[in-house]
Structures are given as C-alpha cells and as structure tokens.
Amino acid sequence: MVKGTLPFEEALKKLEGVVEAMESQDLPLEALLARYEEGTRLVKVCQEKLAEAELKIRQLEKDAAGELKLKPFAGEVE
C-alpha cells in the first residue's frame, strides 16, 4: 500500500491492534520487532493525516441555474 493512501480510521485501527497485540501476546522477539516496525510506519501515516493544521471551510450554494456550487467561505473564521 502506498504511503499515505491508507484512510486515517484504518491506519488508527491497525495501530491500536498492533499496540494491543504487542502488549498482550507473548510474541517471539522477531515477530515483536516486525510489529514494532509496522507500528512505527502506521504512526507516521496517522501523524501525516493529523498534521493538516489549516481548517478548510467552504460554502455550499445553489446558483440561479439550480446547480450546486462550492465557494470559499465568505465570513471570517476567527
């Protein structure tokens, strides 16, 4: 899977599963290290998704022709 294409929710669930498996199961050291690497990769995916710091807001309107249009938000955010 290409890095970053995994939806946040899936990446998060996988990460939770990895941490839980590492904590609860008596994995052989090699499997444990493999999980560790997978977990580290998933953390990166999640962090990238969460890093989007700028709020995106657009305004939905119907024009005269009855078509839906998205416009930049007219008001002020802060």
Add this chain to the structure above:
Amino acid sequence: MSKPSKSQWDFGELFPTDTTRKVLSVSELTAQVKRLLEKQVGLVWVSGEITNLRTQSSGHMYFTLKDAGAQLSCVLFRGGAVKNRSVLQDGQEVLLQGDVTVYEARGQYQLIVRAVELQGVGALQIAFEKLKQKLAAEGLFATERKRPLPRYPQRMGLVTSPTGAAIRDVLHVVQRRNPALEIILAPCRVQGDGAAEEIATAIRLLNEFNAAAACDRGSTSRGEMRPSQTAAANKLDLILVARGGGSLEDLWAFNEEVVARAIFESALPVVSAVGHEIDFTISDFAADVRAATPSAAAEIITEDVFSSREFVAEAPGALRRIIRRRLDGAAADFKQLQGRLTRVPPRRRLDELLQRLDDLQNGLLRRAKQGTKERQVAWHNLAARLLRVRPAQLLTRRRELLNTTRHRLSELVQVQLRDRQSRFSTTEARLRLLGPEQVLARGYSITMDAATGTVLREAAGVGTGQRLKTRLKTGEIFSRTEA
C-alpha cells in the same frame, strides 16, 4: 378657594328628606351595579398575568389577573367548557375571554372566564408541546431510528448563520481538536420569519450535495478542484444544525415542523445544537444526536479523532517501551542462565549426565537380554519335561516299576526266609550243644525229685524212701532211696 359658593338655585331643603331621598338596600344597589356592568361591559377579552391561583375542592378555579396598575378577580367554573384550563398557573401571561359580573355576596365584581388563550411565550410553549406530541406520535423522535455518528468524520455539513456566534464556536473547537475535519457550510438565517424554511432547505441542500458526491464517485472532476478533491472526495459524514443562545422566540425556527421533517428525512446523521444547555427544541428531538451547545456539538463530533491524537502521539513511546521491556526481560533471563551455568561446570555436568545415561541404557539392554535368555531356558525345560511326561510312556514305566518292585519283594521275602532258616539251624545246633542231651549222651544223668521235679544237686536233704526220677540219654529210671 375656601368655600364653594352656594348656587343661586339652592333653596335649601324644601321637602323632607324622606320624600326627596331614594334609599336603596345594599342588595338593590348591588343588583343595579350588576345589571349595569353586565349590560354595559358584558363579554370582553382581557389580558394580564395570573396570580394567586387556587383550585377549590369544588373544582372551581379562582385567581387574580393583574397588570402593572390594577387587579381583576376571575373565576373559572368547573363545568365551563374551557380549553387550556391546564395552562393556568401563577405568573402565566394569558388572554381571557369572559363575562364581567358582580359577585353580590361580596360586592365584588369579577370576570367569569369563558376562554383562555396563552400569550407570547406561553402560546409558543403550547404550540411546542402540541407539535412535539404530534411528531412523537408519528415516530420522528423514535430512539431506534437514531443513527450513531461516524467516529472519524472527514467532512461535515454545517447548517447555521455565517455571521452568528454558533459558527464561530464550532470553527474554534474544530480548529483546535480536528482541523482535518473539512466543513461545508450551508448558510441560512436562524431566526425571524422564513428562517425555519431556510434551515430545512439548507439540510436538504447538503443531502443533495452528498448524494451527488456519492453518484460521481470515480468520475473525473471538471478541473476546478485538485485531483484528490474529486466529487467523491466531497462526501459528507454528518450534518450539524446549530444556533447560539437566545430567547424562546429567537430559537423558535428550530421548533417548526418543517425543520423537524427535514432532519427526519436527512440521509446523513444530524446533530442538533440549539441555544444553551437548558433549551430543548423540536430539532433536538428529531436529530440523531442532541448537543447542549454548538461548542459541545463540535466536541462530540471531533471527540474520537481528538482522543486518537493523544493515542497517536503516545504510540511511538508505547511501542518503544514494549520493546525495551521485552529486551530487558530477555537480558535478565540471559543473565540468570549465565549465573546458573557458572555455578555448575557445564562440561563436567554434561559428561556426568551422559555417562549416567549410558549406564542406564546398558543396564536396560542387559536386563532385557538376560530376561529373554532365562525365559528361553525355562521354556526348553518345560518342553522337555512335557515330552517326557507323555502318558503311554508313563504307564509303561509305571508297569515296569511295579514288576520290578514285585520281583524285588519276592526276592526279599526268600532272602529273609533263607536267612531265618539258617539262623534257626545255627541256633538249634548251639542249643543242642548247650542242652542236657549232649551231657546225657556222654553218660551223665539227671536226678530229680519224682514228686516235684526239682533237680537234686546234693545228697543231703534226700530222705529215706524218697521217690526219685533219673533221666538218662534215653529213658528214665524211677527209684526209691534206702536207709
């Protein structure tokens, strides 16, 4: 002015007072007043605030209607077919229709209430309750049709005023807790005439937008957006309907049926956040989730992503801790094993164990072999014995044994017999040798007392005339002694 001057037409008391005065009894006067009031005032509408309400055991209700300047006694008879009787309570602003009359016994004028209508807030509350009951009966508020909110929403439709306090609060919370949550605003007025219709339209618009996004999934965009933001990327996860605090009248649009129906029909889950904590609106009941305030709504919507931020932030540390703990544990195990190895010289210990193993193995083999051999010998013996013990042979052998024994027995008897005969002969010869016959044969004789048979060895003691018997080798001589 000191004294009112007397009229020129005042002639004083021309007639006795009992003929000029018209004296009425209290009852007559009261009756007159009553007639006057009922005729001149009669059925009226009057507005005011209810105070001092009391319901008598008779079922009649008595209260005072007041405003800033005056009070009016009111009575609502039990039998009166009056609607909204239940809304009467102290402090309530009401519009009353009733007959003005006089309660003669007390000389008190009062309003006999025929109709009650709520005014202002009261009227709205009644409308609210009625609509709530109606929509509840239709199932618009049924808990089983409440949908859960997506835990990790990516895009949210927002129905509110673009200039109100609500949008500011919502954006603030989203920016702080999940800025990745994209917001599509469907602007509308949130109070005043027509606001309810605008709110309903905005909810439908967002649903339309979402449906279009779902249909366009996979098709190429027309270029006004970046490739990652094709129509499919515009799918909404939920809708937030929000308005800041205000009076009941201000919030009223959210209590309109058209809003409730738009929420009910929404394909997307709807969160309703109108007013403050204490305000409940019809839209709150119809929505899938009710939030106390717009800020609270934004917190609920961003909750899972927000808490996952903490989890994601802590995950690298947690992963490292687990690995560290495991490695530490392994190191400790190793150390302990090492210690045990040094306490027992391993090579020698192993050799000892191997030797012991060899011993045991050999012993086991030896015992197994020996056991087999012993059993074989025993078996052979048994077989041989069995061969020897064949019955015919046994019988022959027994018969032989019997013959032999019989033979030996007869032999033995003859030998014994012969032996006895020989011994007898010898004994006879010896006996003969020792017996008197030999002596007698040599000429000796034996003399005995003839009467007693006593052998006489001395002459003394033998009397005269005694009868004697003398034995010779052959025969005997009888004789008598002489003097």
